Amino acid sequence: MSDIPALARGCAVLGTGGGGDVRTGSLAAIRAIREHGEVPLVELDDLPEDALIVPLSGIGAPTVSHEMIHSADEPGRIAEEVERLFGRPPSAIMSSEIGGSNGVAPVAWAAQLGLPLLDADGMGRAFPEVQMVSMYVAGLPADLVIMSDIVGNVVTIRPVDGLWSERLARAVCVAAGSTALMADYVLTTARARGAVIEGTVTRAIEIGRATEGTADPLGALQESLDAVRLITGKLTDVERRTTGGFVRGTATIEGTGDDRGRRLTLELQNENLVALEDGRVRAMVPDLITVVDTETAGAIQTEALRYGQRVTVLAWPCDPLWRTPKGLDTAGPRAFGYDLDYLPVEELTTHG
Amino acid sequence: MSDIPALARGCAVLGTGGGGDVRTGSLAAIRAIREHGEVPLVELDDLPEDALIVPLSGIGAPTVSHEMIHSADEPGRIAEEVERLFGRPPSAIMSSEIGGSNGVAPVAWAAQLGLPLLDADGMGRAFPEVQMVSMYVAGLPADLVIMSDIVGNVVTIRPVDGLWSERLARAVCVAAGSTALMADYVLTTARARGAVIEGTVTRAIEIGRATEGTADPLGALQESLDAVRLITGKLTDVERRTTGGFVRGTATIEGTGDDRGRRLTLELQNENLVALEDGRVRAMVPDLITVVDTETAGAIQTEALRYGQRVTVLAWPCDPLWRTPKGLDTAGPRAFGYDLDYLPVEELTTHG
Numbered sequence: 001m002s003d004i005p006a007l008a009r010g011c012a013v014l015g016t017g018g019g020g021d022v023r024t025g026s027l028a029a030i031r032a033i034r035e036h037g038e039v040p041l042v043e044l045d046d047l048p049e050d051a052l053i054v055p056l057s058g059i060g061a062p063t064v065s066h067e068m069i070h071s072a073d074e075p076g077r078i079a080e081e082v083e084r085l086f087g088r089p090p091s092a093i094m095s096s097e098i099g100g101s102n103g104v105a106p107v108a109w110a111a112q113l114g115l116p117l118l119d120a121d122g123m124g125r126a127f128p129e130v131q132m133v134s135m136y137v138a139g140l141p142a143d144l145v146i147m148s149d150i151v152g153n154v155v156t157i158r159p160v161d162g163l164w165s166e167r168l169a170r171a172v173c174v175a176a177g178s179t180a181l182m183a184d185y186v187l188t189t190a191r192a193r194g195a196v197i198e199g200t201v202t203r204a205i206e207i208g209r210a211t212e213g214t215a216d217p218l219g220a221l222q223e224s225l226d227a228v229r230l231i232t233g234k235l236t237d238v239e240r241r242t243t244g245g246f247v248r249g250t251a252t253i254e255g256t257g258d259d260r261g262r263r264l265t266l267e268l269q270n271e272n273l274v275a276l277e278d279g280r281v282r283a284m285v286p287d288l289i290t291v292v293d294t295e296t297a298g299a300i301q302t303e304a305l306r307y308g309q310r311v312t313v314l315a316w317p318c319d320p321l322w323r324t325p326k327g328l329d330t331a332g333p334r335a336f337g338y339d340l341d342y343l344p345v346e347e348l349t350t351h352g
Numbered sequence: 353m354s355d356i357p358a359l360a361r362g363c364a365v366l367g368t369g370g371g372g373d374v375r376t377g378s379l380a381a382i383r384a385i386r387e388h389g390e391v392p393l394v395e396l397d398d399l400p401e402d403a404l405i406v407p408l409s410g411i412g413a414p415t416v417s418h419e420m421i422h423s424a425d426e427p428g429r430i431a432e433e434v435e436r437l438f439g440r441p442p443s444a445i446m447s448s449e450i451g452g453s454n455g456v457a458p459v460a461w462a463a464q465l466g467l468p469l470l471d472a473d474g475m476g477r478a479f480p481e482v483q484m485v486s487m488y489v490a491g492l493p494a495d496l497v498i499m500s501d502i503v504g505n506v507v508t509i510r511p512v513d514g515l516w517s518e519r520l521a522r523a524v525c526v527a528a529g530s531t532a533l534m535a536d537y538v539l540t541t542a543r544a545r546g547a548v549i550e551g552t553v554t555r556a557i558e559i560g561r562a563t564e565g566t567a568d569p570l571g572a573l574q575e576s577l578d579a580v581r582l583i584t585g586k587l588t589d590v591e592r593r594t595t596g597g598f599v600r601g602t603a604t605i606e607g608t609g610d611d612r613g614r615r616l617t618l619e620l621q622n623e624n625l626v627a628l629e630d631g632r633v634r635a636m637v638p639d640l641i642t643v644v645d646t647e648t649a650g651a652i653q654t655e656a657l658r659y660g661q662r663v664t665v666l667a668w669p670c671d672p673l674w675r676t677p678k679g680l681d682t683a684g685p686r687a688f689g690y691d692l693d694y695l696p697v698e699e700l701t702t703h704g
Contacts, residue, residue: 081510084437153516155524156508158433164505167527172507175523 001039001107001117003205004029006212010204011103012299013221016288018247018271019100019126020058021301026104032111039107040116041201042092044189047118051091053187054082055122055196056109057102059130059147059169060179074148074181075109081146081154082186094118094192096133096184098200099126099271100301109181120196122184124319125288128246128270130169131162132331134321135185138195145169146183149176162330197319217297218312227316228349230275230282231255231264232294235309240302246270251291251305253313264313266291268302273336275313283315284338286322286331287345290314315345353391353459353469355557356381358564362556363455364651365573368640370599370623371452371478372410373653378456384463391459392468393553394444396541399470403443405539406434407474407548408461409454411482411499411521412531426500426533427461433498433506434538446470446544448485448536450552451478451623452653461533472548474536476671477640480598480622482521483514484683486673487537490547497521498535501528514682549671569649570664579668580701582627582634583607583616584646587661592654598622603643603657605665616665618643620654625688627665635667636690638674638683639697642666667697 001007008026011019033039047053056075075093083089093110095103098121110117122133136142142162147155147169155172159165165184173180187195210224211217222229233255240249248269255262264282267274272289275282283289291300294312321327323344333340353359360378363371385391399405408427427445435441445462447455450473462469474485488494494514499507499521507524511517517536525532539547562576563569574581585607592601600621607614616634619626624641627634635641643652646664673679675696685692 151516152512153520154510155520156510158506158508160504164503168505168507168524171523171527172520175519 001041002033003209004033004104004107006205006208007107007201008104008208009211009298010206010208011098011100012301013207013225013290013292014098014103014124014204014288015100015126015299015301016271016290017268017300017302018128019097019102021303022101022104024105025101025108028108029104029111032108036111036114039110041119042116043119044192044198047091047189049188049190051189052082052086052088053092053094053118053189053192054078054090054183055094055096055133055135055185055187056106056181056183057096058105058179059173059182073152074150075112077148077152077154078146078181078183079113081156082183085156086186090115090186092116092118094196095121095201097121097123097126098204099123102126103204117201118196119201120192120198121200122196124197124200125286126271127331130166130182130184133184134197134319135187135195136162137321137324137327137330140185140191140195142185144186147172147180149180151176197321211297218292218294221292221297222314225314225316227314228345230289230313230315230349231259231262231277232257232312233259233262233264235305235307235311238305238307240268247302253311256310266313267338269336270302272302274333274338274340275315281340281343282349283345284333284340284342285336286318286327288316288318315349317345353393354385355561356385356456356459358557358560359459359553360456361560361563361650362558363450363452364653365559365577365642365644366450366455366476366556366640367452367478367651367653368623368642369620369652369654370480371449371454373655374453374456376457377453377460380460381456381463384460388463388466391462393471394468395471396544396550399443399541401540401542403541404434404438404440405444405446405470405541405544406430406442406535407446407448407485407487407537407539408458408533408535409448410457410531411525411534425504426502427464429500429504429506430498430533430535431465433508434535437508438538442467442538444468444470446548447473447553449473449475449478450556451475454478455556469553470548471553472544472550473552474548476549476552477638478623479683482518482534482536485536486549486671487539487547488514489673489676489679489682492537492543492547494537496538499524499532501532503528549673563649570644570646573644573649574666577666577668579666580697582641582665582667582701583611583614583629584609584664585611585614585616587657587659587663590657590659592620599654605663608662618665619690621688622654624654626685626690626692627667633692633695634701635697636685636692636694637688638670638679640668640670667701669697
């Protein structure tokens with residue numbers, strides 16, 4: 001787990017515009033490794049069946065967490081609470097959300113705690129709400145959330161369901177200054193099987209490395225992701241607002257070159273959720289939609305979108321778990337208020 | 353603990369306008385006693401030193417909790433969480449706040465749990481904020497809040513201090529529909545000594561009984577409380593709004609009879625906080641200010657104040673704990689945003 005720059009690039013791509021600025025997580029990871037030493041990457045089979053795995057993520061509006069420096073004690077306070085509740089300390093840290101800063105920062109949290117990082121996450125991408133995790137879709141009851149904020153408060157939520165975990169965690173997050181560290185579920189190895197998306201840390205590093213040392217980063221990234229190119233053009237309109245701990249808005253890209261005359265609009269809610277062209281959906285959540293710099297193929301987060309940027313929009317299939325009925329109920333277009341029947345990106349469009 | 357009507361009348365008087373409508377707590381207490389049997393009233397000396405005492409209160413805007421019916425499971429879920437955290441079940445329930453519904457409802461919660469009620473509370477009156485309890489003033493760290501809401505969520509807060517316990521508990525309360533059951537601190541008998549206000553359940557019953565079978569209820573109540581009469585008159589103006597889980601506003605009473613030509617204004621924040629006459633303070637928090645019906649001497653809660661009511665305003669000294677520097681920091685006039693130096697009610701006015 002030493003190639004933090006590649007991990008960060010991959011996590012930014014998987015962030016589909018959200019999950020927080022990867023630079024924040026990268027700096028924390030590099031600093032923590034320097035201070036506490038390397039973080040081993042482990043698989044489920046490396047852990048005893050009753051080992052405790054703590055899925056961690058930062059919760060909050062990206063525009064806020066980007067500004068705030070997390071205190072060094074947050075992971076420790078969550079680990080203490082886990083030990084208090086379960087009678088034994090955690091054995092590994094997992095990223096709840098591989099997309100964005102939340103994919104990289106767990107390296108820092110694991111280093112601080114002297115624990116290995118599980119090569120897995122709970123989304124295979126980024127999602128804006130607490131209950132939108134594979135553990136919930138896999139049927140594990142959303143029965144425990146532990147939060148720690150920058151001033152040192154620890155809040156443990158035993159919600160009746162995933163929607164209440166989101167509602168209560170969001171309220172605590174906003175009261176705590178719109179950013180907090182959160183453990184959503186505490187898993188044993190046995191419970192984690194089939195309930196986490198395995199291999200996503202390795203996958204993020206591969207994606208990050210794909211664009212290294214090549215004359216055609218965009219082509220290399222597209223091939224690594226097996227993505228369709230929705231448009232190449234110029235950002236002509238960006239509208240964003242931060243409300244209730246979320247960034248919402250739209251971004252419009254006017255085609256250039258071969259795409260001249262075309263126009264793509266992205267609907268945003270922390271992440272890029274729906275891509276529309278001439279009133280027709282070209283890709284939609286839970287499939288992944290990422291805006292990248294056309295020249296460098298570096299992913300551009302929602303809060304970094306600016307007028308005039310030369311960008312390409314890529315889209316590719318989500319983990320199959322999200323295409324199950326419960327996956328779509330949890331994080332399909334209707335879960336975000338779009339009156340759309342989900343169609344897979346590969347049916348909506350062809351490779352471009 | 354069978355004279356619930358007297359307890360309810362006394363708690364209404366001690367509620368200084370707040371603490372929730374005592375009818376809600378009374379009905380719950382009477383029903384719970386009928387179903388589960390009598391609730392023994394115990395003193396600290398009746399309990400082993402390591403017995404766990406759970407101070408409970410409803411949190412929320414009175415205008416909301418008045419409307420909502422608490423689920424029967426809330427006390428049970430808090431007791432479960434106490435046992436999970438401490439490794440042993442609670443031995444007694446305590447009212448966090450003797451004033452208002454929160455002074456009576458603990459009888460119901462104790463009955464449901466089959467536990468005795470401690471003859472003590474954390475305020476000796478009602479206060480609007482979570483950290484305004486004797487345990488905090490006595491120097492116990494505000495390190496644990498357990499909340500249970502009507503749908504069954506349980507939230508445990510380990511705040512860094514009392515102000516954060518208020519901020520986080522309020523946020524959870526609002527997210528949970530503006531009403532929840534809350535344990536603020538969990539005490540052992542040993543920790544409770546000097547940190548709770550003893551004898552207040554018995555005192556509330558005495559106050560409630562003072563107005564029974566007398567031709568002069570107002571005089572009897574005033575004598576029982578050793579209170580000063582600030583004004584007798586008619587409610588001519590009431591302005592209230594519910595924001596962020598609080599009722600705030602003012603009430604104006606125009607004097608009648610001997611008090612003709614005088615006018616008293618009360619500043620409200622769930623409770624009656626400051627009484628002003630001609631720009632002069634006549635009584636202020638943490639001393640107690642209660643509006644009673646002039647004829648029956650029944651206390652009138654903030655949310656029941658109506659134009660035209662014939663009322664008398666009584667004021668009397670708070671528990672000495674609230675007059676210490678930390679007591680005044682916590683619940684003196686400045687804690688509520690009034691730029692006033694505290695003066696005891698007995699120095700501001702003479703018996704009228």
